[in-house]
Structure formats: C-alpha cells, structure tokens
Amino acid sequence: MILTVEKPRIDSQIAGVFRDEAEDYLSDNRVDCAVDLSNVRFMDSTGLSSLVSLLKFIGPDRKLELCGLTPQVTKALKLTRLDDIFVTRANVREAELAREARAAMS
Amino acid sequence: MILTVEKPRIDSQIAGVFRDEAEDYLSDNRVDCAVDLSNVRFMDSTGLSSLVSLLKFIGPDRKLELCGLTPQVTKALKLTRLDDIFVTRANVREAELAREARAAMS
Amino acid sequence: MNDMSQDARFSILSSFENVANLAEDVSVLCGNRAEIDEDTADMLRLCLAEALNNIVEHAYQGAEGKPIFADVQFMRDRFEVHLIDEGQPMPQGQVPSGDADYDLDDFENLPEGGFGWMLIRSQMDMIEYERRDGCNVLRLGKELEA
Amino acid sequence: MNDMSQDARFSILSSFENVANLAEDVSVLCGNRAEIDEDTADMLRLCLAEALNNIVEHAYQGAEGKPIFADVQFMRDRFEVHLIDEGQPMPQGQVPSGDADYDLDDFENLPEGGFGWMLIRSQMDMIEYERRDGCNVLRLGKELEA
Numbered sequence: 001m002i003l004t005v006e007k008p009r010i011d012s013q014i015a016g017v018f019r020d021e022a023e024d025y026l027s028d029n030r031v032d033c034a035v036d037l038s039n040v041r042f043m044d045s046t047g048l049s050s051l052v053s054l055l056k057f058i059g060p061d062r063k064l065e066l067c068g069l070t071p072q073v074t075k076a077l078k079l080t081r082l083d084d085i086f087v088t089r090a091n092v093r094e095a096e097l098a099r100e101a102r103a104a105m106s
Numbered sequence: 107m108i109l110t111v112e113k114p115r116i117d118s119q120i121a122g123v124f125r126d127e128a129e130d131y132l133s134d135n136r137v138d139c140a141v142d143l144s145n146v147r148f149m150d151s152t153g154l155s156s157l158v159s160l161l162k163f164i165g166p167d168r169k170l171e172l173c174g175l176t177p178q179v180t181k182a183l184k185l186t187r188l189d190d191i192f193v194t195r196a197n198v199r200e201a202e203l204a205r206e207a208r209a210a211m212s
Numbered sequence: 213m214n215d216m217s218q219d220a221r222f223s224i225l226s227s228f229e230n231v232a233n234l235a236e237d238v239s240v241l242c243g244n245r246a247e248i249d250e251d252t253a254d255m256l257r258l259c260l261a262e263a264l265n266n267i268v269e270h271a272y273q274g275a276e277g278k279p280i281f282a283d284v285q286f287m288r289d290r291f292e293v294h295l296i297d298e299g300q301p302m303p304q305g306q307v308p309s310g311d312a313d314y315d316l317d318d319f320e321n322l323p324e325g326g327f328g329w330m331l332i333r334s335q336m337d338m339i340e341y342e343r344r345d346g347c348n349v350l351r352l353g354k355e356l357e358a
Numbered sequence: 359m360n361d362m363s364q365d366a367r368f369s370i371l372s373s374f375e376n377v378a379n380l381a382e383d384v385s386v387l388c389g390n391r392a393e394i395d396e397d398t399a400d401m402l403r404l405c406l407a408e409a410l411n412n413i414v415e416h417a418y419q420g421a422e423g424k425p426i427f428a429d430v431q432f433m434r435d436r437f438e439v440h441l442i443d444e445g446q447p448m449p450q451g452q453v454p455s456g457d458a459d460y461d462l463d464d465f466e467n468l469p470e471g472g473f474g475w476m477l478i479r480s481q482m483d484m485i486e487y488e489r490r491d492g493c494n495v496l497r498l499g500k501e502l503e504a
C-alpha cells in the first residue's frame with residue numbers, strides 16, 4: 001500500500017507524528033509499504049530519523065520503499081548515505097509496478 | 107522621436123549620464139520627444155530629478171512625454187505628484203499615435 | 213510574524229554599492245519576517261536606498277569606507293529600521309521637510325531635488341532624527357496591517 | 359560579492375519557530391550577498407536549522423526565551439556564520455563527530471540520530487567550537503567558488 005505524506009516538510013515539528021501514525025498503520029496492516037514523498041520539499045535530520053525508525057519497525061520480512069523524492073530529499077539521503085539503505089522508485093506508479101512484479105514472482 | 111532607456115534602473119549610478127545624453131540629443135534635434143521607460147523596473151529620486159531636468163530643458167515649446175511606465179515607476183511619480191506634470195502614454199505605439207494626431211491638427 | 217524578539221544589526225562601510233546592497237538585504241529581511249507584500253517591500257527598499265544614499269552623499273560627503281549601521285527591530289504590529297552614521301549632522305539638526313505640495317504650475321521653479329525625502333515621507337509611518345554621541349540616528353518605522 | 363565589509367548580527371530568543379525563521383533569514387541573506395545558487399542556499403538553511411535546533415534542544419534543553427545570536431561575516435572568498443548561546447556546553451567540549459561511515463549492513467544498529475551533524479559536516483568547509491565566557495560559540499564557514 002501507498003502512504004502519501006501530504007505535508008511539504010518533514011521536520012522536527014512533524015516527524016514524530018508522521019512516524020507514530022505510520023507505525024500504527026503498519027502494525028494493524030501487515031503489508032509492504034511505499035512512502036510517497038512527492039509533496040515533501042524539505043526534510044531535516046529528524047525526518048531522516050523517522051524514516052530509519054520506520055525501516056527498522058517494519059523489519060526484514062516486509063518491504064519499505066520510498067518514491068517521488070524531490071531534489072532536497074534526494075540530497076539529504078545521499079549526504080547521510082541513507083540512499084544506500086532505502087530502495088527508491090521514481091513515483092507511485094513505479095512503486096506499484098514493482099509490487100505487482102514481486103507478487104507475480106512469488 | 108522615441109528615446110528608449112535600455113537599462114533596468116535609473117538610479118544615482120546612471121541618472122546623470124542618462125540626462126546628459128538626452129540633453130545632447132535634444133539640442134541637436136529640435137523635435138518632440140517620448141521617453142520609453144518600459145525596460146525600467148526601478149527609479150529612485152535621482153531618476154525623477156533627471157526627468158524634471160529634461161522637461162525644463164526641452165522648454166514649453168516642445169513636448170516631452172513618458173511611455174511604458176512599469177508599476178514601481180508609476181508609483182514613484184505618483185508619490186512625488188510628478189504624475190500631474192508629465193503626460194504619460196501606455197506604450198510607444200500610443201505615443202506615436204498621439205504625435206501623428208498633433209501633426210494632423212497643426 | 214510570530215515573535216516580538218527578532219532583531220538584526222547590519223554593519224557596512226560607506227559606498228554607493230554597499231548601501232544599495234544593504235537596502236536590498238534589509239527589505240528582503242523585512243519582507244520575509246513581517247510578511248509585507250512585494251510592492252511594499254520594493255518601496256521600502258527605495259526609501260532605505262534614498263536615506264542611505266543621503267548618508268554617503270551628505271553625511272560622509274562622498275567618502276568611502278566610513279561606518280554605517282542598520283538596526284532592524286520587529287515588533288508585533290510594526291517594525292523599525294535605525295540608520296546610524298558618524299558623519300556631518302543634518303542641516304538645522306532636523307530631517308528636511310520634503311513635502312510634496314510644491315507649485316505644479318510654476319514650471320520654471322519645479323524642484324529638481326528633494327524627491328528622496330518626499331518618497332520616504334510617503335512610505336514610512338515614523339521618521340525621527342536625533343544627533344547622539346557624535347552620530348546621526350535616523351529612525352524609520354512602519355506599521356503593519358493587522 | 360563586492361566588498362569585504364558587510365557584517366550582520368541577528369539576535370533572537372530560543373524557540374523552534376524563531377530558529378526556523380533565523381535559518382531562513384541568514385540563508386536568504388547569504389544567497390543574496392554571496393551569490394550562491396539556490397541549491398546551496400537550501401542546504402545552508404538546512405545546516406543552520408540543524409545547528410540551531412541543537413541549541414534549543416540540547417544547549418537550552420528545550421527552554422524558550424533564551425538568547426541566541428548569529429553573526430554573519432562576508433569575506434571576498436568565503437563567509438562565516440557564528441552561532442552563540444548561553445546554554446549547556448557540548449559533551450566533551452567538542453562538536454559531535456557525526457561521520458557518515460556507519461555500517462550499512464548492520465541493519466539493527468543503523469543510527470536513528472546524528473544525521474544533523476552528518477549534514478552539517480557534509481556542507482560546511484569549517485566547523486569550530488569553542489566555550490567562551492560561559493557561552494557556546496560555533497563557527498561555521500563556507501568557501502565560495504572563484
């Protein structure tokens with residue numbers, strides 16, 4: 001399923017709420033997840049932390065992917081080397097195609 | 107004839123040169139003149155002074171009109187009440203039509 | 213604007229280029245912080261440029277490299293910019309009148325100067341001049357819409 | 359940039375909102391004055407926001423209304439921003455390492471913090487910390503391309 005972040009920023013004012021809501025959803029629904037960040041123009045260190053928390057939370061048995069990264073978000077992930085940890089997709093459509101491909105394979 | 111100001115600003119760095127060049131031209135050519143200000147985004151008090159100097163220089167027997175005023179120039183003229191002294195035209199075309207109309211009348 | 217406690221002080225050395233930059237920096241800052249619209253910020257830049265050009269031209273009589281300070285203070289319902297220099301005082305110890313009620317019909321005697329102060333007076337809600345410790349202190353204030 | 363002598367000092371009171379505004383004001387000023395491109399100005403804003411958030415969170419432990427100063431100095435080939443507060447000192451009297459060479463394969467032990475300093479270190483060319491007269495002084499510097 002796709003988790004779309006509506007806010008234009010994930011910073012200290014919102015990162016905690018975002019993580020808690022996402023974790024609630026992911027404990028109720030044991031599914032793979034793609035986080036749609038196409039609305040997010042600005043992410044700071046607390047935003048990055050919340051994504052890492054989510055990745056640990058979802059664990060190795062499920063997929064957490066990021067899609068729709070804007071330039072600043074791409075840069076922040078790269079500078080902290082987190083771009084090596086997260087699977088990223090160009091947009092929601094690509095994330096869905098990847099999920100369908102995985103479903104067809106299993 | 108139309109005198110087009112190419113620069114985007116008439117401020118203290120350029121107002122003197124502008125006035126001198128215009129006065130040179132107007133002493134050599136005893137014609138009416140429309141100053142095309144459509145490129146000028148910013149005019150300060152020295153720019154206003156240079157226009158008043160020109161108006162005095164050309165004297166009562168010839169016309170000096172302004173055309174193509176941008177918002178900031180319009181506002182600066184209005185705040186100093188100089189909009190009551192200068193005849194203004196929307197653009198170069200309007201200034202030319204006005205000149206033709208005057209020629210037809212005389 | 214959200215908090216009464218955001219101040220800034222700019223220090224530059226006199227030159228026409230530096231004062232043009234300063235006028236831009238201060239008006240951009242006020243535009244961001246006080247949420248004034250672009251037109252108002254443009255006119256603020258113009259007023260600051262006029263007042264700062266006067267400092268270079270008249271207070272420092274064109275000399276470069278002399279200190280100029282701009283203090284910017286944001287309050288809930290207005291902001292103030294204080295311009296400070298160590299140059300010659302204002303004539304008669306006060307701000308030139310710069311009223312815009314000159315005679316429009318008296319063609320020969322149209323003013324060719326004084327437009328700077330007309331512009332400043334038309335835009336600012338407070339203009340106060342003081343000579344203090346050998347410095348000129350010009351305080352310009354603007355009210356913000358509620 | 360044209361002149362070596364343009365400095366600015368900002369004074370604010372601690373709060374997450376005020377430091378976000380300050381990070382924006384300073385990066386806009388540097389963007390104007392030092393002619394850095396928009397991307398660089400964005401990253402500068404991010405770094406300043408990180409360093410200033412740390413001051414509110416760690417130096418002042420969340421307390422609002424405490425003084426924070428930002429001094430900005432423009433030089434021909436670089437600029438510096440000095441952040442000054444009166445709060446708790448840095449642990450071990452030095453800037454946290456924040457190196458980005460953590461173990462990518464050690465899933466369980468991925469860092470969930472420390473990204474702030476990684477970002478600051480990746481962007482700034484100079485980072486110096488000093489405890490002076492009961493204040494934290496953090497000096498961040500960036501070289502400008504010729």
Ligand SMILES: Nc1ncnc2c1ncn2[C@@H]1O[C@H](COP(=O)(O)OP(=O)(O)O)[C@@H](O)[C@H]1O
Binds near residue numbers: 266267300325326327
């Ligand atoms: N120390 C000073 N600081 C600022 N202005 C000064 C100072 N000394 C004199 N002035 C006055 O400022 C006036 C400039 O007014 P302004 O409206 O800008 O017109 P102008 O077009 O003549 O520059 C001059 O008349 C000058 O006398």
Ligand SMILES: Nc1ncnc2c1ncn2[C@@H]1O[C@H](COP(=O)(O)OP(=O)(O)O)[C@@H](O)[C@H]1O
Binds near residue numbers: 045046472473475
């Ligand atoms: N006085 C201080 N000023 C700035 N930073 C401080 C101060 N005291 C402690 N710190 C440190 O700054 C670090 C914050 O680093 P940062 O990379 O932003 O990660 P975090 O995501 O944990 O905020 C903390 O480890 C904290 O120890």
